[in-house]
Amino acid sequence: MRSRRVILGPMRTTVAAALLALAASAPANAQTKGTLDPKPLPPLADPNDPQLAAKEIFGRKATPASSPVRSIGFYAKGCLAGAQALPINGQTWQVMRLSRNRNWGNPELVALLERLSTKVNKVAGWPGLLVGDMSQPRGGPMFTGHASHQIGLDADIWLTPMPRRMLSRNEREEMSAVNMVAANRLDIDPKVWTPQHLSVIRAAAQEPQVERIFVNAAIKKALCREAKGERSWLSKVRPMYGHNYHFHIRIKCPHGAAACEPQAPPDHGEHCSAGDLAYWFSDAVLHPKPPATPPKPKPPLTLADLPPECRQVVLSP
Numbered sequence: 001m002r003s004r005r006v007i008l009g010p011m012r013t014t015v016a017a018a019l020l021a022l023a024a025s026a027p028a029n030a031q032t033k034g035t036l037d038p039k040p041l042p043p044l045a046d047p048n049d050p051q052l053a054a055k056e057i058f059g060r061k062a063t064p065a066s067s068p069v070r071s072i073g074f075y076a077k078g079c080l081a082g083a084q085a086l087p088i089n090g091q092t093w094q095v096m097r098l099s100r101n102r103n104w105g106n107p108e109l110v111a112l113l114e115r116l117s118t119k120v121n122k123v124a125g126w127p128g129l130l131v132g133d134m135s136q137p138r139g140g141p142m143f144t145g146h147a148s149h150q151i152g153l154d155a156d157i158w159l160t161p162m163p164r165r166m167l168s169r170n171e172r173e174e175m176s177a178v179n180m181v182a183a184n185r186l187d188i189d190p191k192v193w194t195p196q197h198l199s200v201i202r203a204a205a206q207e208p209q210v211e212r213i214f215v216n217a218a219i220k221k222a223l224c225r226e227a228k229g230e231r232s233w234l235s236k237v238r239p240m241y242g243h244n245y246h247f248h249i250r251i252k253c254p255h256g257a258a259a260c261e262p263q264a265p266p267d268h269g270e271h272c273s274a275g276d277l278a279y280w281f282s283d284a285v286l287h288p289k290p291p292a293t294p295p296k297p298k299p300p301l302t303l304a305d306l307p308p309e310c311r312q313v314v315l316s317p
Contacts, residue, residue: 031245032145034099034173053300057314058140062101065138065313071106071151072139072309074261075250077301079310080139080152086110092117092128094162096172102133102142106152108254109134112209113155116249124199128162130177131155132246138314141301151260153253156246157204159197177245181218185286188222198226204249205233211263214240214248217280224272234270239280259309 041060046052058079069082083104088095093113095103105113113131120126135152136142148154158177167175180197182189201223205213215223217239227234240248253260271277279285303311 031176032097033176034097036099036170036173038099050304051302053141054303054306054310054314055141055143055300057303058136058138059143061136061138061314063137064104065316067313067316069107070309071153071253071257071260072313073151073259073307075148075151075154075263077305078139078151078261078307079313080104080106080135080137080150081309081313083135083137083139083152084110086113086131086134089166090114090117090128092121092162093131094128094167094172095131096158096167096175097132098169098172100133102136102149103131104137104139104152105134105155106251106254108209109153109155109251112207112249112251116204116207120200120203123203124196126161126196126200127164130158130160130162132158132177140306140310140314148250153251153260155249157200157249158246160245161196179244181216181244185216185218186281187218193222195226198223201237201247202227202233204247205236207251209251210236210249211252212248212250212266213237214243214250216240216242216244217277218244219247220271220280221277224270224277231270232268234272235266235268238266238271239277259307 044052044056044060047057064083064085065081067081069084071080072078084107086093086095086103086105088098088103113129113134117129121128132155133142133145133149134155135149139150139152141150146154159180160177178192180188180193197219201213201215201219204210213236215237220237220239223234223237250263253262269276303314
């Protein structure tokens with residue numbers, strides 16, 4: 001697959017330190033625009049403060065730890081050593097929101113995305129993948145957007161097909177993905193949903209390395225209704241809040257990765273019954289009422305909350 005990579009002009013495989021993502025308070029998703037002029041984050045006043053949020057340290061690392069590849073910990077509580085960047089341009093993929101510097105992952109994830117991008121081009125007539133957030137150069141908690149994506153085994157794929165041209169840097173920061181869900185959130189929007197969307201998600205779910213795919217419940221409902229023939233892949237596709245502009249791929253812990261904490265494998269059920277989906281279409285989920293007493297925000301993860309190896313990963317040169 002490496003022979004299929006294409007690099008365009010001044011764009012680089014990795015994003016320079018000066019293009020580190022800003023520490024924004026809003027969630028970072030397919031609709032949150034990037035910037036052509038991101039500012040470096042200021043130095044930490046006390047990087048040894050034990051109460052310091054781990055995201056403050058991991059978010060300031062613009063390059064990977066130069067050590068053997070290891071996905072350490074769980075998807076939502078860990079880090080990544082020896083990360084590899086997905087090149088920002090390929091014949092059948094392009095990376096979006098370059099200012100975030102989140103096109104890093106375990107080499108097995110990078111290889112999966114490259115292989116999948118070629119596969120969907122052949123089986124679905126999909127021009128290519130628009131790849132959203134993967135992980136930071138050293139994994140770990142992020143300032144915005146994700147609880148998971150911490151160990152280099154998660155990736156967001158836009159549900160918008162790649163244009164048949166190279167996107168400009170400005171387009172990658174400003175362009176929005178297409179919302180696949182109807183305004184009432186009870187089903188997909190038939191004006192934008194196509195059979196090719198099902199083919200792309202199915203192709204991803206059928207990859208042996210893929211452990212889970214997260215989509216909006218309306219998309220899961222459509223997949224259940226429209227899938228023909230062999231349907232065992234539906235067991236991997238699970239509803240999740242949001243995910244109406246993109247789908248989330250999660251792969252298994254690599255073979256022999258002792259420091260990686262696996263997720264329970266999916267069962268063999270399709271999870272397509274009305275009962276399976278009832279919660280996601282309940283009034284409490286679709287139209288939640290604000291609580292009488294606002295809950296206290298959860299404290300952010302600190303380095304002490306992560307596996308001990310993550311301290312060395314994030315503090316190494």
